[in-house]
Amino acid sequence: MSVQDENLQTGRAAVGGIPDTLRNQLHEIEALCAELEELPSRVVGDYPAELARLRAAYDGRPEVPPEYAEILEKRFAAAWEAAERAAAENEARLQLRAARTQECAKLSAELDALLAGAELVTFGEVEALEKRWNETLAQADPDSVDAAGFEARLAPLRERLRAEAEVEQQRAEAAGRLAAELAALTAAGDINQLRERKSAIETEYAALGKVPKAAADKYNAAHRAAGAKLAQHYETLDLARWESYTLKLDLCAELEKLSALSDEELPRAAKALHELREKWKALGGVPKAKNEEINTRYLELTRALQHRVDEFFARRRQEQKQAAARKQELVEKAAAMAGSTEWNSSAAAFKALQAEWKTIPGAGPAEKTLFAAFRAAADQFFNARSKWFDERNSRFEAAAEVKRKLIAEAEALTGNPSGEAVRRAKALRGEYIAAGPAGRNEAELSAKFNAALDKFFGGRREAFAEREAKSRSLIAELEALAADPGEPGHAEARARAIRGELRELACRNTFELERRTFERFEKALAAARGRVLTDKLALVKSVARPLAAAFDALKRGDAVEEAALQIENLERFPKLHSAAALIRSAAGGDAKAAEKLDRAVAAARVEHDRICAALEKLVGVEDGSTAMKPEVSLADELQAAIAGNFMRSDAKAVEKSVDPKQLLAEYLNAGLLGERELEASFERFDRAYGKLR
Numbered sequence: 001m002s003v004q005d006e007n008l009q010t011g012r013a014a015v016g017g018i019p020d021t022l023r024n025q026l027h028e029i030e031a032l033c034a035e036l037e038e039l040p041s042r043v044v045g046d047y048p049a050e051l052a053r054l055r056a057a058y059d060g061r062p063e064v065p066p067e068y069a070e071i072l073e074k075r076f077a078a079a080w081e082a083a084e085r086a087a088a089e090n091e092a093r094l095q096l097r098a099a100r101t102q103e104c105a106k107l108s109a110e111l112d113a114l115l116a117g118a119e120l121v122t123f124g125e126v127e128a129l130e131k132r133w134n135e136t137l138a139q140a141d142p143d144s145v146d147a148a149g150f151e152a153r154l155a156p157l158r159e160r161l162r163a164e165a166e167v168e169q170q171r172a173e174a175a176g177r178l179a180a181e182l183a184a185l186t187a188a189g190d191i192n193q194l195r196e197r198k199s200a201i202e203t204e205y206a207a208l209g210k211v212p213k214a215a216a217d218k219y220n221a222a223h224r225a226a227g228a229k230l231a232q233h234y235e236t237l238d239l240a241r242w243e244s245y246t247l248k249l250d251l252c253a254e255l256e257k258l259s260a261l262s263d264e265e266l267p268r269a270a271k272a273l274h275e276l277r278e279k280w281k282a283l284g285g286v287p288k289a290k291n292e293e294i295n296t297r298y299l300e301l302t303r304a305l306q307h308r309v310d311e312f313f314a315r316r317r318q319e320q321k322q323a324a325a326r327k328q329e330l331v332e333k334a335a336a337m338a339g340s341t342e343w344n345s346s347a348a349a350f351k352a353l354q355a356e357w358k359t360i361p362g363a364g365p366a367e368k369t370l371f372a373a374f375r376a377a378a379d380q381f382f383n384a385r386s387k388w389f390d391e392r393n394s395r396f397e398a399a400a401e402v403k404r405k406l407i408a409e410a411e412a413l414t415g416n417p418s419g420e421a422v423r424r425a426k427a428l429r430g431e432y433i434a435a436g437p438a439g440r441n442e443a444e445l446s447a448k449f450n451a452a453l454d455k456f457f458g459g460r461r462e463a464f465a466e467r468e469a470k471s472r473s474l475i476a477e478l479e480a481l482a483a484d485p486g487e488p489g490h491a492e493a494r495a496r497a498i499r500g501e502l503r504e505l506a507c508r509n510t511f512e513l514e515r516r517t518f519e520r521f522e523k524a525l526a527a528a529r530g531r532v533l534t535d536k537l538a539l540v541k542s543v544a545r546p547l548a549a550a551f552d553a554l555k556r557g558d559a560v561e562e563a564a565l566q567i568e569n570l571e572r573f574p575k576l577h578s579a580a581a582l583i584r585s586a587a588g589g590d591a592k593a594a595e596k597l598d599r600a601v602a603a604a605r606v607e608h609d610r611i612c613a614a615l616e617k618l619v620g621v622e623d624g625s626t627a628m629k630p631e632v633s634l635a636d637e638l639q640a641a642i643a644g645n646f647m648r649s650d651a652k653a654v655e656k657s658v659d660p661k662q663l664l665a666e667y668l669n670a671g672l673l674g675e676r677e678l679e680a681s682f683e684r685f686d687r688a689y690g691k692l693r
Helices: 003-009 020-041 047-059 066-116 123-137 147-188 191-208 213-236 238-259 263-282 288-337 343-359 364-412 419-434 439-456 458-483 488-505 508-556 574-587 591-619 634-642 660-668 675-692
Strands: none
Touching: 020 047, 020 066, 047 066, 066 123, 066 147, 123 147, 147 191, 147 213, 191 213, 213 288, 238 263, 238 288, 263 288, 288 343, 288 364, 343 364, 364 419, 364 439, 419 439, 439 458, 458 488, 458 508, 488 508, 508 574, 508 591, 508 660, 508 675, 574 591, 591 660, 591 675, 660 675
């Protein structure tokens, strides 16, 4: 019988006669029931997975006496039913919300379609869409629906249509008043008053613009009635009517010619149509027999032509509106770049905007304002650009003048071997650099300056070549170490020595090669160190597993053969080596060794958990799996404290910077666990450490 089993059997009973072990088991099952009861009210990412985890934990609980099991079974079953019902209700809510969210997306698309055809949209369509949106939005996911964006797009359209409806109503009322006045004049029978007022009423009606059909029909009916009465009055003037008929025939012929014009000539046709209508109004009546014929012909021709004109200008207004919107975008882009100092890229961008502007049709009344704003932004940028280039060219010319003087001085040093000449030659290079760039002349001036100094320092080149050869030899040695670092400590020491020698040589021709070679060496050295630690982790696993099997055999009361403790490389891991000695003594009947072994395992359990938790925190891996995490009881923690490790699983340690390699080194000497706990610890450590690779 194991020491832990004896402790359980002889353990002190709790208050009420319930053993501590049973009481702890009941508390664990009650905790599962409480967690399941709270689940419907919690925010859980994967609700079915959480249910499955609680069910698996409950099914895997230890058996308890029937008198407790029945009560806990009823409580768990009730909580399970409530959790499943909550899951179903939550799924239904989510499906409804998703459907409403999709419907909101469709309504948003409908709004886009209405905005695209804004000229043909009615106020009723907008009101109906807004009502459907509000009804759907109440049940949609607020985080997935851009309600503010929808309202921002809908509000201008709604207000515009409402304003248009009000204007249309005002026109209808004004047309109704004119129709009523015309009808009253017609009914009064005063032909002179009717004739005088009729023209003024027609002018007022024409000034109203587009009138709703019902009001227009009412006015046209009154207008026809008034015209008919006047025509009746002039029937006695037959000669004048026939003359009027002849002139109206001519006007109809002109209307037919206008109707045959192409769309591009419709603006001229609109003006001519207005003039023909004024001429038609000025003409008198025609013979009664010809009245319907000529008027019908005239109305058909004018309506057809007016319809073409209206459609043409409607298209033009829409095109101008679209062109204004596109040009406004170009104005905004130009304004955003007006203060840019990226002269080349912004200049190219401005030229592209100007080219695009030319491809866009005129924007109507807004064209002048838009072009002025666009031109102002472009002028602001190009004026600043010209000023900057002028100032830069002035700086370049001043620097070039300074450099020409330095070149002349450098050329004068040739043939002067004195130390003062050498010091002056070195100073000249600093002054040359400090003078700044010289623009397009820089290459020519630099070539002359370098040629003068090269000629002066010609005798020093052999020494420079020798230093460069030595530097390249050291770099070649470093490249060999980067290809195969071998033992990391030796390679690092040699690399430090090479770095010191290269710094003394200070060869500028090999500086970039030195930097790249040292970068490759550092990467190779880090990889070599990682391989050493990784190989040692595999080695400790090969040592710890057979030792854990021997420990579990000891705890089961089985005999532990000496051969089971003869493990290769055991002496390389002090704690495992010490645990093997304790197992050997405990297997021989040494009770104190058995107690010391249990304390060592408890301390190792806490140490394994500490290292894995620190590594998981470092890489952001959650350790929520109870199957992967070793259980640490209060007794284990007390034993760990007695062994000298006063950590607790819930202790709040001071936050420190964690080195994963240090954690790996500590893990290699964390100590012995049982087989199940050891494999769980290996899996947990590998899972977290693998995130670092």
